[in-house]
Amino acid sequence: MKSYIKEKIDTFRMDNENRARLLINCPDQPGIVAAVSQFLSEHNANIIESNQYSTNPKGGEFFIRIEFEMPNLKEKKDSLEAGFETIKDQFEMEATFKYVDQIKKVAIFVSKEPHCLLELLWEWQSGDLMADISLVISNHETSREIVESLGIPYYYIPANKDIRKEVEQKQIELIKQYDVDFIVLARYMQILTPNFVETFKNRIINIHHSFLPAFIGAKPYERAYNRGVKLIGATSHYVTNDLDEGPIIEQDISRVDHRDNAEAMKKIGQSVERSVLARAVKWQLEDRIIVYGNKTIVF
Amino acid sequence: MKSYIKEKIDTFRMDNENRARLLINCPDQPGIVAAVSQFLSEHNANIIESNQYSTNPKGGEFFIRIEFEMPNLKEKKDSLEAGFETIKDQFEMEATFKYVDQIKKVAIFVSKEPHCLLELLWEWQSGDLMADISLVISNHETSREIVESLGIPYYYIPANKDIRKEVEQKQIELIKQYDVDFIVLARYMQILTPNFVETFKNRIINIHHSFLPAFIGAKPYERAYNRGVKLIGATSHYVTNDLDEGPIIEQDISRVDHRDNAEAMKKIGQSVERSVLARAVKWQLEDRIIVYGNKTIVF
Amino acid sequence: MKSYIKEKIDTFRMDNENRARLLINCPDQPGIVAAVSQFLSEHNANIIESNQYSTNPKGGEFFIRIEFEMPNLKEKKDSLEAGFETIKDQFEMEATFKYVDQIKKVAIFVSKEPHCLLELLWEWQSGDLMADISLVISNHETSREIVESLGIPYYYIPANKDIRKEVEQKQIELIKQYDVDFIVLARYMQILTPNFVETFKNRIINIHHSFLPAFIGAKPYERAYNRGVKLIGATSHYVTNDLDEGPIIEQDISRVDHRDNAEAMKKIGQSVERSVLARAVKWQLEDRIIVYGNKTIVF
Amino acid sequence: MKSYIKEKIDTFRMDNENRARLLINCPDQPGIVAAVSQFLSEHNANIIESNQYSTNPKGGEFFIRIEFEMPNLKEKKDSLEAGFETIKDQFEMEATFKYVDQIKKVAIFVSKEPHCLLELLWEWQSGDLMADISLVISNHETSREIVESLGIPYYYIPANKDIRKEVEQKQIELIKQYDVDFIVLARYMQILTPNFVETFKNRIINIHHSFLPAFIGAKPYERAYNRGVKLIGATSHYVTNDLDEGPIIEQDISRVDHRDNAEAMKKIGQSVERSVLARAVKWQLEDRIIVYGNKTIVF
Incomplete structure (x- = not known):
């Protein structure tokens, strides 16, 4: 650091x-x-x-x-x-x-798109996220340079569905080695196994690029475009074993119109994703979130 | 009038x-x-x-x-x-x-909850909706007094799924008698038959009390509450034969939190429903909406 | 009633x-x-x-x-x-x-423009404002019909700056006669004397049609238009003897652009005024507002 | 670069x-x-x-x-x-x-607070601001490292009101040397002389940390806090010789409440400043802004 x-x-x-x-x-x-x-x-x-x-x-x-x-x-x-x-x-x-003086240790997972990771790093170096960002794990090399330039270790672990078990084994080892308090999936596009999710129950925060429960699963912006919606959104939630069904922490939206194609919606949506995830992580760091059943109380 | x-x-x-x-x-x-x-x-x-x-x-x-x-x-x-x-x-x-000087003739359908009807009447008497509200049709008597006090004919046609055909026959006759340009479903809680929908293609505007495509169908506020969402919304759309799947005209949302139960969400949502529907009707009156496939272009 | x-x-x-x-x-x-x-x-x-x-x-x-x-x-x-x-x-x-079962008695003051009054009456008859709206006082006859149709006494007291003292004398008598808890100025366009304001300290809620402290005083929409702002707003505040300087209860804004002239801004703004004032009155009824110095704490 | x-x-x-x-x-x-x-x-x-x-x-x-x-x-x-x-x-x-293929050359001026600069750099390296950021000029060394790490020349020119003329002389030389199209004041806290402003008429974009015309001048967050406002904002505008009176390009706001002191408002406001300035710069790059009198038309 x-x-x-x-x-x-x-x-x-x-x-x-x-x-x-x-x-x-x-x-x-x-x-x-x-x-x-x-x-x-x-x-x-x-x-x-x-x-x-x-x-x-x-x-x-x-x-x-x-x-x-x-x-x-x-x-x-x-x-x-x-x-x-x-x-x-x-x-x-x-x-x-x-x-409060026990600063929480965080692992960030990211795939190719860096915008959510960058927002967290930005808030962090401005002193707005009081965390120890202990490591970043990615299945791509894309963000190595920026992460390492801030003095954070970057682990490249290639991943695909055939080697999921080995990949997660390595990830779990790293998380234990760094004694991480919670994990942020900052647009990490791999599905986690039930074993991984159970290991870190209510300790994995994800950002989904839609206003849940609309557009669960893959390609939400394409589907939002095809449906002709006038608003797009993002949702931060704890990860459970039901895809995109975990307790919601925060959501927000942005207005779009007929001129915005799927690509434009994606650009607009990235800005919403950034701020929604940053708020959720901040509340987690400040111990403001209590999970109760499938909901959150955010104080 | x-x-x-x-x-x-x-x-x-x-x-x-x-x-x-x-x-x-x-x-x-x-x-x-x-x-x-x-x-x-x-x-x-x-x-x-x-x-x-x-x-x-x-x-x-x-x-x-x-x-x-x-x-x-x-x-x-x-x-x-x-x-x-x-x-x-x-x-x-x-x-x-x-x-522009050919003022459009509108029929408003309403069930028990009057808030959307009242918003339209309010905007109308303020001169903000340049329409000839020719008649109101309802399966309840609830709103008769306020409607008639503004000089608008009020038709009470009791409805349920067993008599749907006869009910719609009466409605169609009234709409033809008044030479109506388009129909607004201001929280009219009866399902329309394909025959009715075809008769008035792209001429029926509905308000659905959720952020579509989330919570299609009945009881969206209860389901929003159960899902633990942090935003609730409303959607105005043209009616097609696929329930809540027609071309979206306008959507908006309001923020809720863990303290809001389904009843509170309903209250908050009513305010969103009112303004979303009023905007859609206004755009329709101003010929701003073009339906293209399952989408709208709103100029 | x-x-x-x-x-x-x-x-x-x-x-x-x-x-x-x-x-x-x-x-x-x-x-x-x-x-x-x-x-x-x-x-x-x-x-x-x-x-x-x-x-x-x-x-x-x-x-x-x-x-x-x-x-x-x-x-x-x-x-x-x-x-x-x-x-x-x-x-x-x-x-x-x-x-909570001691329902508060409210007097509403209004001039010509009825939109804020109508919003309060609308919320009231929907059961969303738990108040005893005891009387409406106006320097115009415009709103008599709607007010009396709801069973609320309507007092027409013509007003201008030359007869301010007599006018306020009559108003104070009425307020005492009806034992009113607080007063809402729902776009009442007369200036109140220090005597009147002192008599009802922290008990008069006003709606100002701008985002205070911008555009204090007369014709805020014209001035907003002339300044070329991209947002217009409304502010609800307690009345003090400094014009538009009292403790702010609530504010909100709406987006405008270069196509909106002063008249269009006024229309857009009215919708903001309505909701901002209704929220402030609701919080007052629920004893949520504490005045401290020139600020409010809203719980 | x-x-x-x-x-x-x-x-x-x-x-x-x-x-x-x-x-x-x-x-x-x-x-x-x-x-x-x-x-x-x-x-x-x-x-x-x-x-x-x-x-x-x-x-x-x-x-x-x-x-x-x-x-x-x-x-x-x-x-x-x-x-x-x-x-x-x-x-x-x-x-x-x-x-469109003539990419515009931009000079960014910044003082100590880097948040607006960082947002622009972030959008830029994501490919969302199609500009040639030719140089950054600052009266502090704070942002040198991040700027130079992106391959952008960084010029440190200490400034205060006594040496304003010499400082601006250097700045003008640099701007001419780099053949800059327009200047962005990304929280540059020095007042510019009429000579400088005239030299780059309608080519200097500033971000002011308030909702203009409220809180013109220094310390807007402190003054917003003292006034007890419920919303704070930011305004991007072209610089003229009347302080904070130039044509407004974009504004936005964020909600605050009684718990937010001036310091908290500043943090919340920085996020608004970032997005408001980024939008204004983007529109400038896309030739969407026409200045007319003291207003802008934004297409």
């Missing part, structure tokens, strides 16, 4: 060494917020941002994300998490503490 | 008695624009607006819409149209002259 | 007789959320929605809006509010309980 | 060696389109796209942009332009032929 990017990340880590996020989901019932905020208050936490949602206040599922600051957080982590166990048990919570 | 609306229409007709639109499509080849504009120029036409499009300048299909003013247009109509026959033949054109 | 609207309101009130909102602002410090949620929990409140914001977690101003349900709320109101006094004092809070 | 970019440009030039654009403005009168299209037709031109606009069909100003293909254009240029003189004189036209 280039030194000026490293500096930005180091500064960010220092600025946020006392900052954490608590993510909870549990069956809804009275008293949850009171118990949690009481707990945080007793530990001298200062709440910075708090968002909550309930599928149904009478017996539904409750979700909360609290971002807080706490003096000397580093030394208190263990006692904080241990102390929270009682509340966790009482309300049957799934609860996770996330520490 | 209320007198203040009639006045607006009369004023509009007088202001536009010398204004016409020429809509053409033909195989593309050099010389079309030259021939047409030469012809109009010789007839003292002043071109107000001109839009053209070619699917492919080398042997594709060519489309043009020219709006022009011509002194004493009323007396010249016949000689104008007769004189144009030569050019029409030379370039194998489909060509139509539309006279 | 028409009986079918009254029925909708009555149903809404019954459905929400146990629902309230608590709005708080106070100096930020640790423990606020804990204390408040503890208090609500002890009173068996079920939190439906909660939003908070701090201008600065270290010594800024803290804001929270909590919507909750509480069994037998009606009987508990007094003890609830009395019990909260301790917390209020402890944290130096401004705090208000709002009861 | 890197070889892969050069290749894209060379391919584009070859693909378009027979393509040209004719831009005309003249007093409106009947017969213009007929004469021009007749002329093009006689020269075997195939019209690809044609857009026209009149400020007023009765005696206003008329504008047209025609893009066409013509076999062996290169050899015909002189006779084409000479032949058009008669029509030009007859209708008192300003008329220019632009040849």
